[in-house]
Amino acid sequence: MFDTAFVGPFLPEIVLLAATLAVFLLDVLEVRRIEISGAIGVVGVAIAFVLVAADLGFSPIAGLATIPASQIDAGGPTGLYAFTSLGLVFQLIFLTAAFLVGLASVSRPSGEKGAPIFFGLLTLATLGMLLVAIASDLIFLLLAIEVVSIPTYLLVAYTRKDERSLEAAMKFYIVGALSTTLSFFGASLLFGAYGTTNLTAIAGLGSAGVPTLVLLGYAFLIAGLAFKATLVPFHAWAVDVYDGAPNDVSAFLAGGTKKIAFFAFFLVFLGPILAVKATGGAILPFGGGPYNVGPVLQIALAVLAVVTMTVGNVLALLQKEMKRMLAYSSISQAGYMLIGITVATAPALAGATLQVFAHVLMKGGAFLVVAAVAGLGVGPLISDWKGLGTRRPFLGVAFALMLLGLAGVPLTIGFWSKFVLFSSAVEAQGYFVWLAVAGLLNSALSVFYYARVLKVMFFDTPDPSASLSPPAATASLAFGGLGYGRAAAIALAAALIVGIGVYPQPVLGAIQSAAQHFVLTGP
């Protein structure tokens, strides 16, 4: 009955499912203390992290591995799912995001309603993210994305009181439904063209499909996934949703769930692009005879990347509210990540993966700081943060590190991720060099709005009327209203930003070898 050989590899997912069910069950039994449901959620995520890390073969815990080594990076059409080391790396990144957000959220005023729902939905969405990272079939992938999406629609509105949250949730849901529809339509066209939905099989068939169906199918898939990845011009929902959602949920959306779209990009587009590289074919998309969809895809993605980073940056420059500025900066960072899949070499994939990880720490961490600062009764405008750095040095320094990382200043993880990404584009030569130039110009531009926040936080004198005394609800928490969990999560994110920034070799080495396997064996 119980096939351990089948169940074993899914142990991390099972742990998360168990945590989700436990939290919801306790809710039914009216055990709603935030410490209990929070602990279940955070510990569940932590156990899953250890199991995945063991599968990747990290030496002290490699004995806990549940996936046979022969099944990782096996290559070839495998059915619905396949374990790739890059997928496992992405699982670790997703679990890091969930862990940081969960840890921070334990520090809420204990009277707050909806805590079990929050943690249950968090672990459920994380489960979906893990499934995305092992997909090797288009339908499995899109269903896994839905497993992530539906809990996040609910997460945005879980407080059920704030009108802005409800509006954001509604917007998020409608756009999400549209995006799903587009993706499934694209998948159905590809199925019509190739007769299979297995991604490896599709990559292998290459130019055998019907050209019109293939191009249309990929176009709809790009549009559907671009909504999830907040690429311009499919980004408009993101700012309102990040702005309207509760702060911790914004951290999870921007730092966590959005990242599934980039792995989905890897899975869907790497095959057709690499097939082209192998054959070196000409661009003849609508003619008969041999054609290659790859160069068309690459140019489309390159244009999306440049437009996304530029528009995101320019709009971020104009923002007066902290959350909206971070949201637009998040859009521009998505443009950098897209460079990786456009260039589609092992170094580029490694760069994009590191950029995704860096963004989890920097943007997720930044939203956690925003949540902490909002908890202190500070307003939403950037100018409301005057003097925060000198009055609350811990929050100020941590936020400064996150912004410096986003700006790509050396000795932060953000520097290495951009460096690897841009140097991989230069190394690939051809028109990719211009992608690197566009990325660098945008990085230079972005320094403006990050430095402006530093100026406000550290140099401007606060208004005498502004108080930094937390409201009564949070005043009882440790660290002047922050609480242990939130303080620990912010400190952990900041420490990783600097720690990996100083010595990136272990992380980069692991990501690089995973990316090399991925390019060789495919999804």
Add this chain to the structure above:
Amino acid sequence: MLPLISLMLATLLAGTVVTFLAGRSARWVALGVSALFAVEVGLLFLAFPGWPGYSSALVPGFAESESYAWVHLSWFNVNYTVGVDGISLVLILLTAILQIATVLYSWNETKRPAAWFGLVLLTCLGCFGVFVALDILLFFLFWEAVLIPMFFIIGYWGGPNRRYAALKFFVYTHVASIVMLVGLLALVFYSGAASFDYSAVYAAGHALPAVTQAFLFLALFFGFGVKFPIVPFHTWLPDAHVEAPTGGSVLLAGLLLKLGGYGLIRWAVFVLPAGFHLDTPILFFIAFLSIAWGSILSLAQRDLKRLVAYSSINHMGIVLLAIAVGSSLGLLAAVLLMFAHGIVSGLLFMVSGSAHHTFGTRDIASVGGATPTTPALTTFAMIGSLASLGLPALISFPAEFAALLATWDRLGYWVFLPLGILVVTAAFYLWMLQRMFFGPPRGIPPDAHDVPWYEGAGMGILVAFTVLFGILPGLLVTVILASPIQSFPGT
């Protein structure tokens, strides 16, 4: 062998951390760290084969070099590689001198002293790192690491318009750094250098075609030139200098501007000699423009600090001119001039800071005849001004003389252009001295006092080195020549 350079980096790093945490006793920690660093610089001189009588012209030739793997990936290798040659050694000496002088000068800092002294040490750490780094990324890391403490020094301790000045400084120099990084990376990827190490980059750069070298050189020149600063990218400098606190101005003029000159010589001129040769006319043009524009603007200043700031543009223009000459003598003069300008402009910024403390203004026209009230300040102002205008037996003289001699060798009568401008600037400094310190007393506040001991100590150290190396410039020349300069441009 003792890993002396890493030890020095560790000294400054640990010293910075301890200073930040030291609270009220931060100044003692900072002084101790600066003294220890100075001792280590002394050891470095002793360990250096060029001291004295080192003649072997190694290319690229670095003594005391240490290398460890940092990030090794399939398509690039980054190492932690550090080392010194004569050029770096002289500038490291400058770092040690200015660090100790700045700590002493700002001994009585009352606004968050722990943070202040920590940031001063951090700035010096960054500059030291730039001078010893022999790997592109390590170099870039230290280069950028200088920006952040200076951003906070200007923005938190500066004058009324400090926030604008800090932001402008950060954005200007950061954009330039990115262009510089692009240039260096393009150099690596287009030449196919095996790693980011200086020796690999050096070999690969030499192998490139001259036209490619010329384009890369221009990118690097822009990146380094903004720090110089070259006209027309100089506008961050007056704002930053005038708004910065005195200690910040000393480090800015004394060290940060030198990073531009050092970077240009080390990473552009030596690595891309053919491109440098092709681009020489552009360098000459920019150099003359900077010299002329800097001195015209300095003539128009009524504020003592602005006067010193604009004359820095002028002096760094002469450094660029000496580099552009491209001969062994010219480069020697450029390095010597950077050292001299570091000491002298530091001294003059301290003088203007002290004048501001005691007179309540830096306006040259509104104070006069200060000598009876402030004899010590007058002495320092005299020595600084005379050194700045190139009086023999003070440090600028041998440097400027060598620079003009090298220009004469290359350009002939064109040398009268910078020479004439130097004479005008000299006259202006003398006029400033006459108005502020001599003649009948005027506009002196009743509570005016002479410089306190710590400000005097800071300025005294700089005066001592101004005189020492003014009389014995040969000590520096021997060291500087223990570098690729000795045989530049080679065969």
